[in-house]
Amino acid sequence: xxxxxxxxxxxxxxxxxxxxxxxxxxxxxxxxxxxxxxxxxxxxxxxxxxxxxxxxxxxxxxxxxxxxxxxxxxxxxxxxxxxxxxxxxxxxxxxxxxxxxxxxxxxxxxxxxxxxxxxxxxxxxxxxxxxxxxxxxxxxxxxxxxxxxxxxxxxxxxxxxxxxxxxxxxxxxxxxxxxxxxxxxxxxxxxxxxxxxxxxxxxxxxxxxxxxxxxxxxxxxxxxxxxxxxxxxxxxxxxxxxxxxxxxxxxxxxxxxxxxxxxxxxxxxxxxxxxxxxxxxxxxxxxxxxxxxxxxxxxxxxxxxxxxxxxxxxxxxxxxxxxxxxxxxxxxxxxxxxxxxxx
Amino acid sequence: xxxxxxxxxxxxxxxxxxxxxxxxxxxxxxxxxxxxxxxxxxxxxxxxxxxxxxxxxxxxxxxxxxxxxxxxxxxxxxxxxxxxxxxxxxxxxxxxxxxxxxxxxxxxxxxxxxxxxxxxxxxxxxxxxxxxxxxxxxxxxxxxxxxxxxxxxxxxxxxxxxxxxxxxxxxxxxxxxxxxxxxxxxxxxxxxxxxxxxxxxxxxxxxxxxxxxxxxxxxxxxxxxxxxxxxxxxxxxxxxxxxxxxxxxxxxxxxxxxxxxxxxxxxxxxxxxxxxxxxxxxxxxxxxxxxxxxxxxxxxxxxxxxxxxxxxxxxxxxxxxxxxxxxxxxxxxxxxxxxxxxxxxxxxxxxxxxxxxxxxxxxxxxxxxxxxxxxxxxxxxxxxxxxxxxxxxxxxxxxxxxxxxxxxxxxxxxxxxxxxxxxxxxxxxxxxxxxxxxxxxxxxxxxxxxxxxxxxxxxx
Numbered sequence: 163x164x165x166x167x168x169x170x171x172x173x174x175x176x177x178x179x180x181x182x183x184x185x186x187x188x189x190x191x192x193x194x195x196x197x198x199x200x201x202x203x204x205x206x207x208x209x210x211x212x213x214x215x216x217x218x219x220x221x222x223x224x225x226x227x228x229x230x231x232x233x234x235x236x237x238x239x240x241x242x243x244x245x246x247x248x249x250x251x252x253x254x255x256x257x258x259x260x261x262x263x264x265x266x267x268x269x270x271x272x273x274x275x276x277x278x279x280x281x282x283x284x285x286x287x288x289x290x291x292x293x294x295x296x297x298x299x300x301x302x303x304x305x306x307x308x309x310x311x312x313x314x315x316x317x318x319x320x321x322x323x324x325x326x327x328x329x330x331x332x333x334x335x336x337x338x339x340x341x342x343x344x345x346x347x348x349x350x351x352x353x354x355x356x357x358x359x360x361x362x363x364x365x366x367x368x369x370x371x372x373x374x375x376x377x378x379x380x381x382x383x384x385x386x387x388x389x390x391x392x393x394x395x396x397x398x399x400x401x402x403x404x405x406x407x408x409x410x411x412x413x414x415x416x417x418x419x420x421x422x423x424x425x426x427x428x429x430x431x432x433x434x435x436x437x438x439x440x441x442x443x444x445x446x447x448x449x450x451x452x453x454x455x456x457x458x459x460x461x462x463x464x465x466x467x468x469x470x471x472x473x474x475x476x477x478x479x480x481x482x483x484x485x486x487x488x489x490x491x492x493x494x495x496x497x498x499x500x501x502x503x504x505x
Numbered sequence: 506x507x508x509x510x511x512x513x514x515x516x517x518x519x520x521x522x523x524x525x526x527x528x529x530x531x532x533x534x535x536x537x538x539x540x541x542x543x544x545x546x547x548x549x550x551x552x553x554x555x556x557x558x559x560x561x562x563x564x565x566x567x568x569x570x571x572x573x574x575x576x577x578x579x580x581x582x583x584x585x586x587x588x589x590x591x592x593x594x595x596x597x598x599x600x601x602x603x604x605x606x607x608x609x610x611x612x613x614x615x616x617x618x619x620x621x622x623x624x625x626x627x628x629x630x631x632x633x634x635x636x637x638x639x640x641x642x643x644x645x646x647x648x649x650x651x652x653x654x655x656x657x658x659x660x661x662x663x664x665x666x667x668x669x670x671x672x673x674x675x676x677x678x679x680x681x682x683x684x685x686x687x688x689x690x691x692x693x694x695x696x697x698x699x700x701x702x703x704x705x706x707x708x709x710x711x712x713x714x715x716x717x718x719x720x721x722x723x724x725x726x727x728x729x730x731x732x733x734x735x736x737x738x739x740x741x742x743x744x745x746x747x748x749x750x751x752x753x754x755x756x757x758x759x760x761x762x763x764x765x766x767x768x769x770x771x772x773x774x775x776x777x778x779x780x781x782x783x784x785x786x787x788x789x790x791x792x793x794x795x796x797x798x799x800x801x802x803x804x805x806x807x808x809x810x811x812x813x814x815x816x817x818x819x820x821x822x823x824x825x826x827x828x829x830x831x832x833x834x835x836x837x838x839x840x841x842x843x844x845x846x847x848x849x850x851x852x853x854x855x856x857x858x859x860x861x862x863x864x865x866x867x868x869x870x871x872x873x874x875x876x877x878x879x880x881x882x883x884x885x886x887x888x889x890x891x892x893x894x895x896x897x898x899x900x901x902x903x904x905x906x907x908x909x910x911x912x913x914x915x916x917x918x919x920x921x922x923x924x925x926x927x928x929x930x931x932x933x934x935x936x937x938x939x940x941x942x943x944x945x946x947x948x949x950x951x952x953x954x955x956x957x958x959x960x961x962x963x964x965x
Contacts, residue, residue: 181901240551289551321691322553355690361557 204242208249216253216260230271238278240289247293254297262299269302276311284323287315291326298333298367309339316346324354328362335368337376344377348384359391360398370399378406386417393423397430404433411439422455429459510882516873523866524895527859531902534739535909541742542909545804560686562590562759563663567655568673569596572603574810575673576610583638584713587682591641594673595659598649604633607644611635618662624770626650626657652755653771653778660762660770668765670779672756676705676808679713684805685759694798696761697786699741699753700805701913704730708808715806718916720925725818728937729811731929735906738803738913745801749852751787753799755779757807764789764797775835777828784836791844803913819944826948829861864946867939899934900927 215229236242254261272294279290291312294301301308315327324347331339340363347354366373374396381392396403407424410416425443428436443456548554564582568575575594582592596604607613613633620629627650635642647658656670669685671677681700688695706726709717720727744750753760755778765782768789775781783799790797812818833856840857842849858866877883907926911918918926 244551285548285551285553288553292552322548322555325555326553353693355693357559358555358557358690361559 201245204245205248205252208246209252212249212253212264216257216264226267230268233268233271234274234278237275240286243289243293247296250297265297265299266302268300269306269308272300272302273306273308273311276308280311280314284318284320287319288323288326291315291323291330294330295326295333298330298335301330301334305336305338309334309336313339313342313346316343316350316352319352321354321358324352325358325362328354328359329365332362332366335366337368337373340366340373341376341380344384344388345380348388354387356387356391356394359388360394363391363395364398370395371402374400374403378403386420389417389420390423393420393427397423397427401431403427404431404436408436408439411436411443418449418452422452425452425455425459429462432462509880513873513877513880513882516869517877520870520873523858528895528898528902530743530855530859531735531739531899534743535902535905537746538739538742538906538909541746542803542913546912555687555690556683557690558587558683558686559589560667560689561665562587562682562686563659563665563668563762564590564592564682565656565659565663565668565670566592566594566673567597567652567659567670568594568599568603569649569652569655570599570601570603571673572599572601572606575603576606578671578673578676579607579611579642581676581713583640584679585677585682586679586713589665590682591643591664593643593645593659593662595655595662596644596646597651597655598647604644604646608633611637611642613642613644620645620658620662622661623766624657624660626654626661626773629658629662632662651773651778653775653781654773656771656778657773660765663762666762667759668762669757669759670755671807672809674810675756676710677757678710678715678806678808681757681805681807685757685802687805688798688800688802689759689761692798692800694796695800696764696790696797697753697783697799698759698805699750699799699801700757700759700807701738701803702733702754702756703806703808703910704733704811705808706730706811706813710808715808715914715916718911718914718918720922720929723813725815726811726813727925727929728933729818731903731907731926731933732937733811734910735903738910739902739906741801742803744852747847747851748798749848750799750801751783751848751852751856752780753783753801754807756809757805772835775828775831776824777830777832780828781832781835784832784839787845787848788836788839791848806914819947822941822944823948823951826861826864826945829856830949833857833861864942864949867942868946896931896935900930903930903934 211229211232233246237246250261250265253264276290276294279287282290294308294312309331312327312330315323319327324343328340328343331343344359346352363373363377374392377392378396381389384392393407404427407427411421411424411428425440428440437460440456440460444453444460446453446456566575566578566582571578579592579594594607596607613635616632616634618632618634620632622628627648630646630648632646633644643662645658645662647655659670660668667686667689669682685698685700688698703715703718704726706721706723707718707730708715709719720730741750741752758779760782764786768782768785770782771778772781772785786797786799789795812821833853839845839849839853841854845853874883874888878885904927907930910916
């Protein structure tokens with residue numbers, strides 16, 4: 163009887179817990195439907211406030227101080243920040259001048275908000291960084307206090323937060339800010355996929371050549387992953403690094419992934435003096451990945467030497483090298499046949 | 506007689522413990538699943554999303570006699586919101602003209618291309634290539650060798666460092682590739698990611714996006730839909746919390762090519778090649794002390810066709826169960842092995858007791874009830890109450906998992922569908938489960954017949 167009772171109690175507890183769980187689920191579904199996207203009403207309210215404040219639709223003089231206090235109070239909640247961002251985006255696209263004038267007067271408020279968000283959770287900090295990423299004009303000066311506060315978000319950050327902070331700093335166009343973030347990522351051993359880093363750097367709004375120079379000068383003290391990203395970033399826009407990268411390609415103490423990234427640079431930016439080095443690398447039996455990368459770049463630099471080297475190496479055991487040799491050789495032979503038949 | 510009664514007493518204790526452990530597992534699975542979904546939803550709401558689409562990915566479509574669906578499957582893959590991917594279809598010796606359909610539909614041309622046989626597989630007979638909408642498509646015709654063998658060929662031919670394996674009848678949402686690569690951007694240690702599988706008969710697609718979810722009129726498909734939600738969502742999310750998932754569905758999973766090659770690739774003689782690979786990867790990484798993660802990404806959606814007849818369903822589940830048996834047998838060293846941590850002491854034991862041996866244990870339970878009835882030691886009222894409560898409990902768990910699914914995908918379902926779901930959950934947990942028990946038990950009995958054959962269901 164006692165054991166029966168115990169089983170009933172256990173089952174009863176399970177049932178209660180389970181029903182509670184189900185109620186929680188349904189409540190969450192209902193809540194999320196309401197909350198997931200900012201309602202049109204909220205956005206319309208913000209639009210009305212912005213109209214009033216920018217004087218775009220009325221002649222009433224706005225009260226700047228009151229509006230700033232209002233913003234600080236309301237926008238410290240990420241839900242409101244998102245609705246505000248929708249309204250601000252509307253203002254930006256419909257009334258660009260009013261937007262510029264409005265946002266330039268709000269730098270102090272956005273600086274204070276950055277500080278308020280710095281004390282919030284990672285998810286909320288990421289939300290604010292995303293806001294700055296979308297509206298970099300809110301930051302004002304690229305050397306300003308807001309940049310420093312954004313960099314402080316990297317402390318106790320996750321990958322989303324790091325990415326958005328870097329994205330925000332690139333949108334602002336802050337070279338020291340970007341360099342500081344990369345330094346922090348290196349110092350703390352934080353992970354950031356090199357593709358992700360490269361993509362964010364590519365959105366830099368300022369002079370990319372200057373950023374490239376600055377990052378390359380510091381990249382040797384950073385880990386190989388960051389260095390690869392910097393090289394990939396430079397590869398996307400600058401042909402000026404052909405001479406600079408050459409010694410690093412020849413230096414066997416440089417990490418293979420960094421040398422591979424340099425090889426890919428020469429794939430994008432043709433540079434004939436690199437061909438003998440690439441030919442040598444293509445015949446390197448030690449690192450097959452480097453050999454394959456070198457060979458694939460040589461296919462783009464079809465000089466007589468490179469072709470001869472490839473012909474002599476067509477018996478290599480590495481299939482990737484073989485594959486890369488075979489394709490250009492076939493193209494080359496078909497060209498010859500075509501020329502002969504034309505002659 | 507007393508001895509038999511004593512045995513029955515201990516058997517009943519075993520079953521009560523067995524069911525309570527299962528109930529606890531299901532409860533925690535749904536609870537933890539709900540918490541993780543809440544966090545995921547909060548992250549999405551506050552724009553914590555990476556949204557990058559340039560990790561190079563090769564999509565592998567192994568296929569055998571899929572002439573009916575292959576063109577529409579490949580076409581749907583061409584509309585991905587993703588920058589850098591290729592599609593490789595491996596025709597594993599089809600006899601229904603599948604390759605010709607592909608060649609005609611996508612204007613494919615024969616090419617002379619070297620393939621690196623880093624993983625053993627049947628050699629290629631012909632290779633065709635074409636580019637549609639900027640996406641390279643490769644068709645490789647080879648001798649029949651089974652699904653694992655075809656996947657190995659796909660890996661050998663792939664150009665990119667990550668590959669996605671898919672079934673030939675599977676369809677993706679427009680953003681599925683973008684979603685499934687996200688864990689790789691989040692953590693360098695990620696070597697595999699599993700996507701969420703939904704039944705295509707339940708999902709209404711519009712412009713490459715799942716917009717509505719309805720339970721179809723076919724009862725069998727509806728029951729499978731309820732079952733999929735419980736098993737794919739709840740249990741996998743729980744095991745994901747400690748990197749303990751043992752299955753990444755062959756219908757949609759992403760893998761790091763180098764690690765898969767290093768581990769030895771797919772097994773060609775296993776019906777559960779997807780599970781076998783995951784177990785193999787656990788073994789490879791643990792034995793080499795590698796830091797690794799295998800993640801589950803419920804927002805990466807894949808739609809696959811469910812069998813519509815009991816005969817097809819029985820065939821499918823038979824293959825799955827034999828595959829499970831083969832995989833667990835090959836990797837039996839994982840069991841009770843401290844090196845594998847929770848993978849060994851939780852996941853492996855769970856699959857052993859509640860998946861592999863479940864048909865035997867549950868049939869044994871039914872036999873025990875019959876025996877107890879004959880011996881007049883069965884408290885029928887108590888048993889009926891216990892089983893009813895258990896069925897209702899299971900139905901609530903299934904319903905919770907189902908509502909979570911609706912919550913993730915933001916599907917809106919009607920009140921009628923909700924009531925239907927409630928009914929189906931009871932039916933699934935109270936009856937359908939036992940039908941599958943018999944099917945899976947039969948799989949044990951018929952083990953050895955067509956152990957490596959491709960699964961075929963009637964396509965619509």
